[in-house]
Amino acid sequence: MSSLNSIRMTFLEFFQKNGHQILASSSLVPQNDPTLMFTNAGMVQFKNIFTGQEHRAYQRVTTAQKCVRAGGKHNDLDNVGRTTRHHTFFEMLGNFSFGDYFKEMAIYLAWNLLTQEFNIDPNRIVVTVYDGDEDSFNLWRRISGLSEDRIIYISGNDNFWSMGDTGPCGPCSEIFFDRGDHIPGGLPGSCDEGERYIEIWNLVFMQFEQKSKDERVILPTPSIDTGMGLERIAAVLQGKSDNYDIDLFKTLIAASEQITGIKSDRDNMIHHRVIVDHLRSISFLISEGVLPTNEGRGYVLRRIMRRAMCHVRLLGFINPLLNDLFPILCTEMGRAYPELIQAKYLISDTITQENTRFHQTLDRGISLLDEESDHLGKKEVLDGSIAFKLYDTHGLPLDMMQDILWARGLGGVDIVRFNQCLEEQRLRARAHGLGLEERTTEKIWFSLKEKCGITQFLGYDMQHNAPMMIDEPKDPHHDQSVVSDGGRGFESRVQAIVQKDIIIDTAQSGQIIDIIFDRTPFYAESGGQIGDKGIASGDEVHLQITDVQKQAGGIFVHRATVQHGVLRTGMRMILTVNAQNRRQLSINHTATHLLHWALRTVLGSHVSQKGSHITPDRLRFDIVHSQLITNEEIRLIENKVNDIIAQNLSVRTRVMSINEAIASGASAFFGQKYGDQVRVVAIESKDGKVHSSELCGGTHISSTGEIILLHIISESSVSAGIRRIEAITGQRARSYLVEQDERLKSLALVLKVHQSEVLERVEELWKERRKLHLVDSKRKVTLNIDHLSAHKIADINFMSHVMSEVNPKDLKGFIDSIEKQIKSGIIMLVGISKEEKASVVIAVTRDLINRFNAVDLVCLSAKVLGGNGGGGRANLAQSGGPNGKNIAQAIESVMDFLKNKVEI
The missing domain is CATH 1.10.490 (Globin-like)
Known part of the structure; x- marks a missing residue:
């Protein structure tokens, strides 16, 4: 029996033997298609190649692509477990040709793999072709020898693939496996498709470009895109009718x-x-x-x-x-x-x-x-909108709700209304998407890229940058090096001027504009490093460049202010980068690489980069790590970085193929998009030991000693599982430490203790203050107990009280004395902070907890206060929210609930 792993390897190696390059699966988070929630097909990472926006060195590739279908348009989540073939995660095997071979070779390779490598009986294969695609029909007949009744013409969208309303498209040929006449079902395309014939491979022949709804033209270089579900072909080869077997x-x-x-x-x-x-x-x-x-x-x-x-x-x-x-x-x-x-x-x-x-x-x-x-009668159904809320907010699966309700003799859930709510949510999610709909601005950049071409970047040759090794290609304009401020820069030509999403021919003094040059020494924001700043000067024109962004995958957009003169398209200008600003960026970018290395060394190899922001003043680095980074770990991380800085190690860059880079041990990161040729930045000792090696397009210094010093100034949580490190370097770090030392000395003088005893003394004072505050607060509550708002709701005593500037942790401490005095009832205490945030504690006496749950009551108040739920036990719970001005409504909402519950 062929295992799943061996089937995957057989597929990839077969195409490798036939001139294809094996590429790694791309990330499950698409980098070149903002319309997708997750990567759901093998062709996603090649979309820009198919559309002509990108060019690669290879023409034949094969992949095993990780895919997820559980959100957005392609959502199999609710079907998983109920059918034999649906999965949230699956692998898509594929082979691709970009302007190399076409239909004949694609069909030949597919037939040989299935019948020779996988040893599938040719008599159990049926194929479909698009209605009218006689080329594919005849090729299948000649290559496979299949009889005409096993090559079926199919009309409609099932056998024609497109990316959307416009773009590359073409007919498909789907390959089916015949599971045998003991299983019901007719041939593909018939009214009774059943389960007998299972699709195992789809070959897409991209030979057209859809220009508009009514216009379709032939592509000059047709391409091939195929997809085979690994789990499905494994079921066939292992003789199973169910993927889960x-x-x-x-x-x-x-x-x-x-x-x-x-x-x-x-x-x-x-x-x-x-x-x-x-x-x-x-x-x-x-x-x-x-x-x-x-x-x-x-x-x-x-x-x-x-x-x-x-x-x-x-x-x-x-x-x-x-x-x-x-x-x-x-x-x-x-x-x-x-x-x-x-x-x-x-x-x-x-x-x-x-x-x-x-x-x-x-x-x-x-x-x-x-x-x-509770109020439903026998066989009555639960309102579908209520069930959906429990499903969406509290994660209760529909089938679990059904089981619970049926076990009680009820009629289950109103499925029609539930599905209506589910569809409404899907429509809302689709409308909002990820907030990444194509904007007018993006269309401008893509059209300018088509017109002007990709901007040539010359900035790696600037001084203060890491030295290039012999095997890195030299720039032909290397002799036009940028000198520091005031020196001679790079000559370049203005290709386009844009203002407020409109292409203009000229710009006057005072206008803020975006400019595209044919080449530039300015680094465009990427990899967390912000764009360069500097100046551009020409014939009686002077510009201040404040930011540079990369758009449409290759054009550098320079944000500039015309300081004097008139700028015109086609002008030649001298571009000069602010060298001191660039140097600080390079220092902090190299420091970020060292920080990443030290984090992985100290915390573990599971640490991965989630994001970064590198400015001349400081660096910010987000990592995937689920625990608080302790002070001891921070000091150890700092020490490791500063040790490498003190050794003044070389920072070297090399340009190589992506496969060479990965083989050399360089780190590549999910979520980053890499081309055929990549830039590797390595920090290594004289003995050749590599401390850090990453794929990186940013700018760097030539040796670690230029950083001088790194100091971590904060560590915090950004979200669940994400920690944020902020650090400063160089003279700024030195100045910061001197300031901190001066503050510590001053504080020691005020407290009349030695510097080493400051923390202990502050903790003692804080504890004393807390004790005094708690005693004072309890005294005030006790004194004012007769003045608390009291209401009789049927047989329930309800008491509430609002307290100003009280610590939320202290509220629970006030409950006991009040609860003893009222014997039976419900107590609601609200604390308001200086910032007008509200904290709520509700207590339910023991005799009432079989009727009322404190958690339910605090959740009601939290909604009014702008909070998000609450927690605790049935007799005591706590919540809160930022809208302290709504405390009266919060108290009223609890009272209304109690009134409804006891039917007043």
Whole structure:
């Protein structure tokens, strides 16, 4: 039996033997298609090549592409586990030709792979071609020898592929496997398709360009794009009719059965399938830095995780099963995708944290379901909009709600209304997308790129930059080097002037404009490093350049102010970069590489770059790491960086192919887009030991000693699993440390202690202040207890009180004395901070907790105060929100709820 791993390798090696270059899978987060939530096909990373926006050195490639279909237009999430072929994560095998071979070779290679390498019986293959595509029909007949009744013409969109309303398009040829006449179903295209014929491969012949709705022209260089689902072809080759019966899933499901002690029988099969399927998408998404959040891709990941965790719970298993299964997934797929192993700690920690959060939310969701269904009569159904809210906000799966309601003799959920709410949400999500709809501005840059070509960047030859090694190609204009401020710069020509998204021919003094030059020494913002600043001067014209951005994948857009004179398209100008500004940027960019190396060394190899922002003044670096970085770890990271700075090691750059770079050990990062040729920046000792080696297009210094010093000034959390480091370098770092030392000396004098005793003394004073404040606050509450707002709601005593400038942590301390005095009732205390933020604590006495839940009550108040839920126990809970001015409405909302509950 061919394993999943061996099938993948056979496919790739077959095409490699036939002149194709094997390329790694691109990121699951698309870099060149803002309309996609996740990469969902093998051709996504080549979209710009197909559209002519990009050119690569290769013409034939083959890939095994990681794909996710769980959000946006392509969403298989709710079907997973219920069908034999749907997955949230899958692999798409493909071969691609960019203007090299076309239909004949594509069909020849496909036929040979299937019948010779995979040994599929030719009599079990059926193909379809687009209606009218006689070339493909005749080629199939000649190459395969298939009879005419096994080559079927199909009309309509099923056999014609396009990127959208415009762009490359062409007919398809789909290849089907005949599972045998014992399975119901007719030939592809018939009314009774059934399950007998299963599609295993799609060959797309891109030979046209759709210019408009009514105009389609022939492409000068037609291309090939094919896609074969690995899980589906594995089922065929392993003799299975169900994807979940292939070796990978059998291994994972067997482990799930063993760990839970629950067999994957008819009642529990769907649960095991959802769990092992979702484990793959969860693990791969987290490995690429996607973390669970409440929006965008993070929200989709959270839904996948919580759906899997729900099905664990539906099995009656309470332990973190996903964590237990993850090492088995690494064993099965880690060799093909080492990023799983590299990110194993991050993946495990993220699953654990989300599991804890979810079970708290799930308990709350089930409690709310109980409340909403209490008033339903036998066989009555739950309102679909309420069910959707429980599904969307609290993660309760529809099938779990159905099971709970049916077990109580109720009629389940109003599915029609539920689906209406689901579709409304999908439409809202599609309308908002990721906020990345193509804008007018982007169209201008793409049209200018087509007209002007890619801007030639000359900035690597500036002084203070890292020396180039012999194998880096020299720029032909190297002799026109930029001198520091006031010196001779690069000569360049104005190709286009843009103001407020409109192309103009001239610009007057005082106007702020965007300019495209044919070549430039100015670095455009990229890789976290901001754009250069400087000047441009010409025939009685002077410009101040304040920023440079790269647009449309290759044109440098210079934001400038015309200081005097008239600028015209076609003018020749001298461009001079502010050398001191560039030097500081280069220092901080090199320091960022050292910081990244030290973070991985100290915290672990799971650390990966999530983002950076490099300015002349400081650097900011975001990393994937799930825990607080301690002060001890920060000092160790600093020491490692400063040790390399003190050694004054060389910073070297080389240009090489992407494969050479990866083979050399250089780090490449998910989310970054790389071309055929890449720039590698390495920091190495004289003995050849490499401390840092990264693919990077930024500017750098020539030796680490130029940094002088690095000091970390802050460490914080940006979001779940993302930590942010901010640091300063050089003289700025020295000045900062001197200032801090002076402040410490001054503070020691005020406190009348030695500098080493300042922290201890401050802690003592703070504790004393807190004790005094707590005693004073309790005294005030006790004194004013008779003045608290008291209401009788049926048989319930409800008391509320608003307190100014009180610490939220102290509110709970006030509850006990009040609760003892009222014996029975509900107490609501609200604290207002100086910033007008509100904190709420609600207590329910023991005799009432069977009727009222404090968590429910604080959640009601939190909504009015602009907060997000609350937490605690049935007898005592806490929440809050930023809108302290709404405290009266918050108290009223709780009272209204109590009135409705007791039916006043």
